[in-house]
Amino acid sequence: MFICDNIGEKGGHLTFAGRDVTLLAKKYGTPLYLMDENKIRENCRIYKNAFKKYFGENALPLFASKAASFKRLYEIMTEEKMGTDVVSAGEIYTAVKAGFDLKNAYFHSNNKTDFDIEFAISNGIGYFVADNIEELSAIDREAGKKGIKQNVLLRITPGIDPHTFEAISTGKVDSKFGSAIETGQALEITKQALGMENIKLCGFHCHIGSQIFETEPFFKAGLVMLDFIADIKAKLGFEAEQLNLGGGYGVRYTESDPVFDIEKSIGELAKAMKEKAAALKINMPKILMEPGRSIVGNAGMTLYTAGTVKIIPGFKSYVSIDGGMPDNPRYALYKSDYTVYNASKTDKEVGFECSVVGRCCESGDIIQENVNLVKPERGDIIAVLTTGAYNYSMASNYNRIGKPPVVMLDGEKDYIAVKGETLEDIVRNDI
Numbered sequence: 319m320f321i322c323d324n325i326g327e328k329g330g331h332l333t334f335a336g337r338d339v340t341l342l343a344k345k346y347g348t349p350l351y352l353m354d355e356n357k358i359r360e361n362c363r364i365y366k367n368a369f370k371k372y373f374g375e376n377a378l379p380l381f382a383s384k385a386a387s388f389k390r391l392y393e394i395m396t397e398e399k400m401g402t403d404v405v406s407a408g409e410i411y412t413a414v415k416a417g418f419d420l421k422n423a424y425f426h427s428n429n430k431t432d433f434d435i436e437f438a439i440s441n442g443i444g445y446f447v448a449d450n451i452e453e454l455s456a457i458d459r460e461a462g463k464k465g466i467k468q469n470v471l472l473r474i475t476p477g478i479d480p481h482t483f484e485a486i487s488t489g490k491v492d493s494k495f496g497s498a499i500e501t502g503q504a505l506e507i508t509k510q511a512l513g514m515e516n517i518k519l520c521g522f523h524c525h526i527g528s529q530i531f532e533t534e535p536f537f538k539a540g541l542v543m544l545d546f547i548a549d550i551k552a553k554l555g556f557e558a559e560q561l562n563l564g565g566g567y568g569v570r571y572t573e574s575d576p577v578f579d580i581e582k583s584i585g586e587l588a589k590a591m592k593e594k595a596a597a598l599k600i601n602m603p604k605i606l607m608e609p610g611r612s613i614v615g616n617a618g619m620t621l622y623t624a625g626t627v628k629i630i631p632g633f634k635s636y637v638s639i640d641g642g643m644p645d646n647p648r649y650a651l652y653k654s655d656y657t658v659y660n661a662s663k664t665d666k667e668v669g670f671e672c673s674v675v676g677r678c679c680e681s682g683d684i685i686q687e688n689v690n691l692v693k694p695e696r697g698d699i700i701a702v703l704t705t706g707a708y709n710y711s712m713a714s715n716y717n718r719i720g721k722p723p724v725v726m727l728d729g730e731k732d733y734i735a736v737k738g739e740t741l742e743d744i745v746r747n748d749i
């Protein structure tokens with residue numbers, strides 16, 4: 319069994335979205351990012367439908383741009399009636415270029431520069447999610463210059479530890495993000511926001527972490543946030559219109575990750591939150607969430623060509639591929655798990671234990687350690703699954719390696735959504 323229903327096997331070759339990946343590798347070359355357009359849409363609809371069913375008509379899922387940002391994706395998000403969250407002028411610019419309506423865009427980050435703030439307001443960003451008081455003041459100043467009242471949510475740290483990997487856990491009090499309830503800073507920033515002339519406070523935001531396969535952390539965060547909203551109402555007379563619960567649902571990278579029902583989890587969350595809001599005698603705010611990974615993660619696959627296959631007697635074996643940490647830095651950063659296949663030989667027995675490594679001058683340039691493959695030969699296509707999130711968006715030009723193209727698969731059609739970088743692109747900005 320494969321870890322996702324868009325993966326398969328035909329005639330000894332791996333398939334993705336019903337397509338023989340070795341043929342796609344031949345057509346476009348490797349390394350190659352593939353994206354399954356229908357899976358992206360299907361994932362959007364899981365959120366859209368569950369939100370409508372459990373939280374009501376006006377609840378809105380926002381695609382977290384940082385998971386994957388390029389023009390075609392914003393067109394798809396427009397068609398799927400998703401909002402988006404953005405964290406830089408670059409992501410805003412990309413969305414604008416794709417015709418995305420920024421009314422449904424929420425601007426994050428823990429340190430928006432003056433340039434970012436001015437750029438976002440000039441482009442008519444729907445909402446800022448302000449991280450701290452300094453930033454809020456800067457937004458107030460800039461909105462004042464432009465003569466507008468800017469919609470703002472405040473990023474609150476609810477003090478939840480979602481038990482995921484440290485580097486991707488963000489809801490704890492000791493975090494570079496947000497203003498903590500526990501320290502009184504959340505109350506303080508709310509007070510200040512309500513006093514600012516050019517700020518329209520619309521509600522609150524929290525984001526507790528990533529790659530979460532339980533409802534419980536969202537539960538806890540949702541309930542803590544409702545308590546906070548009730549407390550603010552009692553103390554300051556302000557009732558939040560919006561509550562954004564951030565992103566974080568997990569995707570399956572390997573067999574050992576559970577199959578998780580996001581719709582069911584959202585249903586449970588909504589039930590608990592509605593009960594809580596009723597008990598606190600507050601209105602249920604408009605609910606937002608910001609899924610990134612769970613929208614595009616399993617819609618992506620990366621293809622490489624095997625080069626050197628090195629067997630070190632008494633030690634481990636290495637399969638070197640024609641990509642690596644420049645196109646997927648996640649193992650180097652977080653020791654992330656991935657499932658790897660020899661896509662050219664799915665009809666043969668596995669049994670070759672090896673590490674799949676990149677071609678950079680860096681011993682940490684590893685895609686995955688200790689995988690069990692059908693023994694590759696030079697020229698075989700190696701597929702790494704579930705690379706749709708945080709691969710292309712985290713790619714670099716380390717060792718002056720160009721970023722691979724992103725090719726979209728849509729039924730029988732395949733098309734380039736992002737061109738691969740050429741050698742000319744590599745020197746484009748060198749004077």
Ligand SMILES: *Cc1c(COP(=O)(O)O)cnc(C)c1O
Nearest residue numbers: 382525528565566608609610611
């Ligand atoms: C990273 C992030 C997300 C998306 O998280 P996923 O785990 O990819 O769903 C959403 N909101 C904020 C504020 C984030 O930092």
